[in-house]
Amino acid sequence: MSSDLPIRKIIHIDMDAFYASVEQMDNPELRGKPVAVGGGGTRGVVSAASYEAREFGVRSAISGMQARRNCPDLIFVKPRFDRYTEISKKIRKIFLDYTDLVEPLSLDEAYLDVTENKKGNPSATLIAKEIRDRIFNEIGLTASAGISINKFIAKVASDYNKPNGQKTVNPEDVLSFLEDLDIRKFYGVGKVTAEKMYQKGIFTGKDLKSKSLEYLKEQFGKSGRYYYYIVRGIHTSEVKPNRTRKSLAAERTFQENLSSEIFMLEKLKHIAEEVSRRLNKSKVAGKTVTLKIKYSDFTLQTRSKTLPYFINDKDIILDTAKDLLYQEKMSNSVRLLGISLSNLNTEKTIKQTASKENEVSVQLQFGF
Structure with a gap:
């Protein structure tokens, strides 16, 4: 079976409990203990949790109070983003020894396209293992990896053998891998969407694959097309070394x-x-100002205004945010406010090529 789709060797590297692991590495007294990075006060939020803490149900984004209830012995440490950035740069330097096609998603994860690599190594699996070994030996942290034919499958696979493991999904295994996959494991299917899929009898990739494109578009809107193609192993997004920033924001709880x-x-x-x-x-500016409001009952509201010109001046940003604040009366007391600028002057119009409607299968001759 053949396909017109480009065949790539993609690695997704994901650091294991990155922020918490850095803290444990820098402070030996924290090793082997449940650690949470973030605020442990009445209004604090967990940014990251060590694997020891995760055993007690401590996860990122939960409140500090809930985390402490889950794990009374939990140790809270303040985040040190300068340190995390320093370590992230060292990790990225290792990536660049293998390929220039590195797309960082955050400080602790990135995609690498090693189809053609600087080491001349035809095995993406061996490259991933070598990179993980170097991160451990040179920096002192563990990482997990997923290896496959596209970014979507590589990212899903990187979560399989965490921590400190990796999984390769070979081309001939892609379709069966996706069919057996729990729908909650599909990257891009959030909690709400997963519940909706459950209600419609979609529990696995095989269930999802049985639905027509028209049905998925009708039930899930624009995302329906995405679901239709990814369950068939079709995801043509390239690894982009210079990801264009789409927005910039700050918020306070x-x-x-x-x-x-x-x-x-x-x-x-x-x-x-x-x-x-x-x-x-x-060195960027934006046209669209968005005010984010989280009320005391945790309901979230956003209000946006697009200006006819690019701005980055604090006074203009504040004046626009004020207008949005007074746009309508508050429905409750407020626990969080945030401002973001989008529609930045760094953005480029990307022409999306039309996806093929026919089901295509993956070429098997791809040496992993």
Whole structure:
């Protein structure tokens, strides 16, 4: 069976509990203990958790209070993003020894296209193992990896043998791998979508594959097309070394809920200054200002306004955010405010080539 799709060898590297692992590496007293990076106070949020903490149900994004209830012996440490960035740069330097096609997703994960690599090694599996060994020996941290024919499958596979493991999905195994996959494991299928799929009898990739393109588009909108193709192993997105930033934001969670707009304006001033600082540091500007409001009952609301010109000045950002704040009356007291700038002047219009409607299968002659 043949295909017109490009055949690639893609590795997804994902550091294991990165922030927490850095803290345990730098402080031997934390090793082997449940550690959470983030705030442990009444308003704090967990940014990352060590594997020892995860055994007690401590996960990123849960409140510090909930984390402490789950694990009374939990040790909280303040995040040190400068240190995490320093380590991330060292890891990326290792990646670049193998290929220039490195697409960072965050400080702790990246895609690598090693179809043609600097080592002349035809085995993506062996390259992934060598990279993980180097990260451990040269830096002292463990990483997991997924290896396959495209970014989607590589990312799913990297989660299979965590921590400190890897999984290769060979071309001839792609379709069966996806058919057996729990729908919750599909990258891009969130909790809400998974529940909706369950209600419609879609529990595995095989169930998803049985649905027509028309049905999926009708039930899931634009995402329906994405689901239709990924379950067939079709994901043509290339590894892009220079990912274009789409937005830049800053937000604050408050120790006490704010009910007065006067106090909110004071907080927005500081947030606008931070956004402006980040924009100027990145040498970008944006047209669309979005105000993010999280109420005391945890409901989330966003309000946006697009200007006819690019801005990065703190006063203009603040004035626009003020307009959005007064756009409508607050429905409750507020626990978080955020400002983001999107529609940046770094963005490029990317022409999307039309996907083929016919089902295509993967070429098997691909030496992993």
